[in-house]
Amino acid sequence: MVADSTCQLCGEHQETTNHLIFQCRVSKEIWSMTPSIQIPSDNLLSNSLIENVSMLLTLNNN
Ligand SMILES: [Zn+2]
Incomplete structure (x- = not known):
């Protein structure tokens, strides 16, 4: 049995932790509803979860 690794939120990309938290367009919409938390802008995002x-x-003063 092969598990489907496609993101269940957007259905567009492989579901990784980095994608779910930072790169998924649906997650970005959710983050945009929490103005007290700043996420890195698209041009600063990395493929590294640790860097992000x-x-x-x-950005959020730890
Ligand atoms: Zn996604």
Whole structure:
């Protein structure tokens, strides 16, 4: 049995932790509803989950 690794939110990309938190268009819509939390802008996003989490913490004063 082969599991479907397509993102269940957008159905457009492979579902990785990095995709779910930072790259998915549906997640970005959800983040946009939480103005007290800044996420890295698209041009700053990395394919590295660790780098993106680090930027998230920096942008939000840890
Ligand atoms: Zn997605």
